[in-house]
Amino acid sequence: MRHRTVAELMTPRAVTVRPGTAFKEVARLLHEFDITAVPVVDETGHPVGVVSEADLLRRRTAGAAPTAEDLMTSPAVTARAEWSVVRAARVMQRHGVKRLPVVDADGRVVGVLSRSDLIRLFFRQDHAIQQEVVEDVLTRTLGIAPSSITVEVDDGLVTLSGTVSRPELLPVIVRLCQSVDGVVDVDNRLTCAAATADSG
Numbered sequence: 001m002r003h004r005t006v007a008e009l010m011t012p013r014a015v016t017v018r019p020g021t022a023f024k025e026v027a028r029l030l031h032e033f034d035i036t037a038v039p040v041v042d043e044t045g046h047p048v049g050v051v052s053e054a055d056l057l058r059r060r061t062a063g064a065a066p067t068a069e070d071l072m073t074s075p076a077v078t079a080r081a082e083w084s085v086v087r088a089a090r091v092m093q094r095h096g097v098k099r100l101p102v103v104d105a106d107g108r109v110v111g112v113l114s115r116s117d118l119i120r121l122f123f124r125q126d127h128a129i130q131q132e133v134v135e136d137v138l139t140r141t142l143g144i145a146p147s148s149i150t151v152e153v154d155d156g157l158v159t160l161s162g163t164v165s166r167p168e169l170l171p172v173i174v175r176l177c178q179s180v181d182g183v184v185d186v187d188n189r190l191t192c193a194a195a196t197a198d199s200g
Contacts, residue, residue, distance in 0.1 A: 124182030
């Protein structure tokens with residue numbers, strides 16, 4: 001089972017500015033490309049900060065700042081292209097940012113990942129989610145026969161019913177299903193075969 005990577009969801013060829021870019025030019029780029037923030041990079045393409053719409057508005061009210069260097073929030077919070085989108089989402093949440101410049105192994109900006117890119121995951125079709133749960137989670141990862149568990153998906157809600165052989169499998173199955181891209185929640189109705197036999 002494989003998580004989507006940042007490289008698969010990010011917007012490549014990110015719009016960037018240099019530290020000396022003027023206030024008005026930064027504002028123009030945000031408007032022209034319909035983006036909410038732009039990475040500030042040095043002459044080697046390494047991020048040194050990020051200028052957001054909020055940064056522009058703050059400095060506008062305090063007196064216009066002349067360059068991106070005066071406006072930017074620094075240091076830049078970045079993501080690596082090979083990261084899972086789950087890791088990137090946690091970094092966004094931890095730092096309270098809506099966009100992450102994505103850097104390669106050399107630390108140069110190669111794209112931008114936004115919250116709207118992450119939200120696209122939740123528009124994944126139910127049948128694709130169901131297929132991944134059955135084939136990757138149950139069959140390939142856990143070695144469980146698909147016939148022993150019924151998997152239903154409705155608007156990202158995964159309902160599991162059927163029996164498993166060992167009780168310790170229950171939390172593992174749920175956790176792996178929750179990690180599948182597009183899953184909103186898991187309704188666990190599974191029972192353990194041993195427990196069923198004991199009760200009879």
